[in-house]
Amino acid sequence: MSLLTALTWALPHRLLSSLARGVAYSESPWVKRRFIDTVVRRFGVDLDEAADPDPASYASFNAFFTRSLKPGARVADPDPRALLMPADGRISQLGPIESDGRIFQAKGQSFTAAELLGDAQAARVFCGGSFATVYLSPRDYHRVHMPWTGVLRETVHVPGRLFSVGPAAVRHVPRLFARNERLVCHFDTDFGPMACVMVGAMLVSGVETVWSGIEIPVYGDAITRKDWRGKGIVLERFAEMARFNYGSTVIVLLPPGAAALAPGLEAESPVRLGQALAYRPG
Structure with missing residues (x-):
């Protein structure tokens, strides 16, 4: 078991998630841009398929994270079964x-x-x-x-x-x-x-x-x-x-x-x- 996984048994889960929520919904330009840029860079987010590909246009980090996609970016399997x-x-x-x-x-x-x-x-x-x-x-x-x-x-x-x-x-x-x-x-x-x-x-x-x-x-x-x-x-x-x-x-x-x-x-x-x-x- 990794040290991080072991530590999660003792961490205050809901408190940390509540704090994360505050950051995610922050409309501070510095906060939202820093977190959006970090996630895009670290995880290789493909912004070309987003309905709005401009990371600076999102009101908050949460708005970016729950972004919609361009029409046709995902399609349903055509087999009706x-x-x-x-x-x-x-x-x-x-x-x-x-x-x-x-x-x-x-x-x-x-x-x-x-x-x-x-x-x-x-x-x-x-x-x-x-x-x-x-x-x-x-x-x-x-x-x-x-x-x-x-x-x-x-x-x-x-x-x-x-x-x-x-x-x-x-x-x-x-x-x-x-x-x-x-x-x-x-x-x-x-x-x-x-x-x-x-x-x-x-x-x-x-x-x-x-x-x-x-x-x-x-x-x-x-x-x-x-x-x-x-x-x-x-x-x-x-x-x-x-x-x-x-x-x-x-x-x-x-x-x-x-x-x-x-x-x-x-x-x-x-x-x-x-x-x-x-x-x-x-």
Whole structure:
């Protein structure tokens, strides 16, 4: 375990993330430009694909980090059977959800769907299904889009820590994604339930959805549920769903028989929003 990963056990996660949020939303020209320039240079951000390629034009670092893309910068896989990759980034892990609901995190590490979702009953429908965990680095486009058309049924804000979700932490922090603060989004689709889990991380100071705005923070101490049934919130395949501040992780859960994961995808595979994640049968 790296020294930094070890130190994160003792760090005040929420305080640090709150301070980071203050910096991210600062409109001080010096602050925003320094942070934008540092991220662009260190992580090789491709500004040519941004809707606004001028880094000086953004009101804050957060506005830059959650930037939109030019029309056509990402396109949906044309195969109508394809469930889509929800974000830019790389695959952390993907594969089957075991019959007992266990989900592989890294060698020697796993967690259960019940722990991740904060709900044992909701997790049962995904046992024997499949999952994909996508890590977004600071260089990536930070908006998350729908893998498949769905009707929003419920969101569940599960409180927790804010460990880093970088590769070192994934290898060494047990049940990492079931420990971190997260927003679980449950959708009903034509193949059954689908869950998209927005996982917070160290210095990730917010998760926002297109239907409700800011969800994290305010950081919680108890599970908070919002029932969206009957509200008619339908999000089409490839439509924007939510966005992160800073890098983080989105996990997609599918029920048994819904789709077969796309061939060629494996841990560490670089991925782009809109490419095929899985294929519906037939």
